[in-house]
Amino acid sequence: MKFEVHEVKTISIHKSYHGWPTITRTKTGELLVVSSAGREHHICPFGEVQLIRSNDNGQTWSEPEIIVNGPLDDRDAGILQTSKGTVLVNWFTSLAWMDTLKAHETQGSKAPMSDHLGKKFTDGFFSRCRKIRSLLSDDIIRSELGTWIICSSDGGHTWSDKIDCGVGSPHRPTELAGGRLLFVGNAKVADSSNGAPYAPMLIASESCDDGCSWRRIGEIPQRPGDSSGTYHEPHAVQAPDGRIIVHIRNHSEQDGGCILQSESSDGGQTFSIPRNTGLIGHPAHLLVMRDGRLLTTYGYRSDPYGNRASISEDGGRTWGEPVILDEKNGSRDIGYPSTVELDADSFLSVWYEQLPGDEMSSLQAAHWTI
Numbered sequence: 088m089k090f091e092v093h094e095v096k097t098i099s100i101h102k103s104y105h106g107w108p109t110i111t112r113t114k115t116g117e118l119l120v121v122s123s124a125g126r127e128h129h130i131c132p133f134g135e136v137q138l139i140r141s142n143d144n145g146q147t148w149s150e151p152e153i154i155v156n157g158p159l160d161d162r163d164a165g166i167l168q169t170s171k172g173t174v175l176v177n178w179f180t181s182l183a184w185m186d187t188l189k190a191h192e193t194q195g196s197k198a199p200m201s202d203h204l205g206k207k208f209t210d211g212f213f214s215r216c217r218k219i220r221s222l223l224s225d226d227i228i229r230s231e232l233g234t235w236i237i238c239s240s241d242g243g244h245t246w247s248d249k250i251d252c253g254v255g256s257p258h259r260p261t262e263l264a265g266g267r268l269l270f271v272g273n274a275k276v277a278d279s280s281n282g283a284p285y286a287p288m289l290i291a292s293e294s295c296d297d298g299c300s301w302r303r304i305g306e307i308p309q310r311p312g313d314s315s316g317t318y319h320e321p322h323a324v325q326a327p328d329g330r331i332i333v334h335i336r337n338h339s340e341q342d343g344g345c346i347l348q349s350e351s352s353d354g355g356q357t358f359s360i361p362r363n364t365g366l367i368g369h370p371a372h373l374l375v376m377r378d379g380r381l382l383t384t385y386g387y388r389s390d391p392y393g394n395r396a397s398i399s400e401d402g403g404r405t406w407g408e409p410v411i412l413d414e415k416n417g418s419r420d421i422g423y424p425s426t427v428e429l430d431a432d433s434f435l436s437v438w439y440e441q442l443p444g445d446e447m448s449s450l451q452a453a454h455w456t457i
Contacts (some may be wrong), residue, residue, distance in 0.1 A: 088345060088398070090410045092430050092455040098148045098437070098451035101137065102325045106420075108165040108450055109372075112427045117142050119243060120437055121164035121176055122450060124151065127212060128202050129420060131444040132184045132219040134178065138243060145435045146453055154246060159231045160184060165259030170266055175298045176246075176266060177270070180232050183282035188216045198208060198267040204420050206446060219317040233284045234275045238298050244275050251275075252301040254292040255285060256370045258322045258425050264329065265360035269355045270301065270322040271333050287316035289335065291323075291355035305331075307358045309347045313339040315427040318347070318361070327379045331355055332403040334364070334371035334383055336394050344372050346385060348403065364406050366397055372425040382413070386422020389417060394424045398457075412436055412453045417447050432457045 099105050111119050125135040133310035136155035139148045159180035167175045167456035184200055190198040190319040191213050201207045204414035216376050234255030236255045238247040256272030263269055270292045291305035307317070320336040333352040346368060347361035368385040376382055379401040383406070393414025397406045412424065441448040 088407065088457055089157055089411075090455070090457050092412060095413050095448050095451060095453045097442075098141075098145070098452045099124070099138045099151070100148075101125070101151045101347070104447045104449065106134075106439045106448060107423045108437050108439055109165040109237055109425045110427050110435065111166045111259070112240060112318065112429075113168045113325065114240075115176070116144075117242070118145055118435070119166055119168075119174070120148075120426065120450065121154070121166045122165055122439065123162045123178070125153070125156070128206060128208075129179075129204065130160075130183050130187060131212070132216055132256055134162050134181075134272050136161050136164045136178050138166075138176075139450075140243075145454060146431050154243070154332050155235075155237065157231055158219075158227055158360055160336070161255040163255070165257055167259040167262070169262050169268065169297055170208060171297050173297045174243045175236055175260065176239075176243075176270075177234070177236045177252065177255070177259055179234045179284055181283045182228065182232060183218065184216060188235050190211060193318075204418075204441065205445060207422065234272075235297055236301075243268065250299065250301070252292060252294075253303060254290055254301070254391070256320050256322065257370065260294070260298070261323050261325060263325050263331075263354065266297075267321060267354070268298055269325075269331065271321045271331075271355070273319065274303070287318075288335070288365065289321055290320050291351070291358070293355060304354075305351065305356045305358060305409075307333065307335070308360050310339070310360050310362075312341055317343070321349075322371055322373050324373040324375050324381065326375065326402040327380060330402065332373060333358070334373055334379065334385075335361055335372070336369040337361075346383070350403070366395075366406055366409060368395060368422075370423060371415055372423075374426050374428065377430055378431070382434075384424040385440065386424060387414070388422060392417065392421050392435065394422065394453075395434070396455075412455060413451070415443060417443055419443065429454075
């Protein structure tokens with residue numbers, strides 16, 4: 088397979104930490120990217136969901152639009168336009184930053200002075216965290232901590248109230264043949280001890296009304312020997328033969344770091360026991376190419392850090408040798424690529440990355456062809 092990356096460039100202009108983006112292409116050809124931005128750290132209370140647009144296949148991008156900014160940390164946004172034209176944006180909310188603040192207040196100088204990537208916590212950061220905490224009542228936390236979707240019927244210019252979808256994962260639901268929506272992700276729990284609303288199990292939830300309501304219909308089983316809570320951040324597509332293919336972020340003891348795959352032949356009611364794809368990285372985004380082949384793009388978080396892609400010629404039964412979209416030496420915050428096909432065999436992949444020498448991560452885009 089001949090493969091060429093033509094350009095990699097920064098597409099975000101807002102000066103804040105950006106993370107976990109998803110890209111989609113609308114019926115009119117407009118590209119929409121959502122991400123969690125307005126942040127100071129990988130984990131902090133300031134996240135909001137921002138949207139940027141391109142009408143020239145990613146050559147130029149708009150100023151960001153803030154479409155979600157609730158009282159909690161808004162994280163990991165996905166985006167999809169359905170066949171009916173509805174644009175859906177999903178995300179989840181988190182209180183994980185409270186653990187950092189608690190450690191700072193109880194441990195003092197013995198508390199970590201920087202995040203897991205080495206960026207220092209400042210007194211001003213903790214002061215802002217305390218202010219946010221003072222505004223959060225128990226009622227606000229109960230009503231706002233969760234997994235959410237908003238809908239737009241005008242191309243993402245106005246939005247519905249948020250909808251509790253009961254399941255969460257980056258990179259959006261998928262539309263099945265016939266118009267039903269399927270969202271595979273971690274199940275929502277009512278109470279969370281780690282500041283996030285996720286339960287350990289992966290479930291499938293469906294919507295038969297274009298995203299307005301959701302109900303749980305299936306669950307992905309665990310492999311023998313895998314501990315509960317080692318599967319995360321799945322993404323699903325429907326292959327041309329009707330099977331649903333799911334790629335799973337995997338932290339199991341037996342082969343953690345390798346992408347797992349589970350399949351469903353009954354529309355998401357039952358799933359196969361996950362198997363190792365042989366692809367190393369996480370998490371993955373799946374795409375059905377125009378010619379029916381499957382494409383997965385995923386982050387590679389070992390030296391040299393970067394993002395990779397692999398194609399399946401047989402509906403996900405086997406995966407080809409990975410190709411490198413971009414890589415650089417040195418540990419840093421990077422990944423969560425998602426991809427759209429611009430023209431036949433021409434693609435745009437978007438991810439977030441803390442570029443060498445930068446304090447904040449930004450959104451990167453690669454134009455590549457095969």
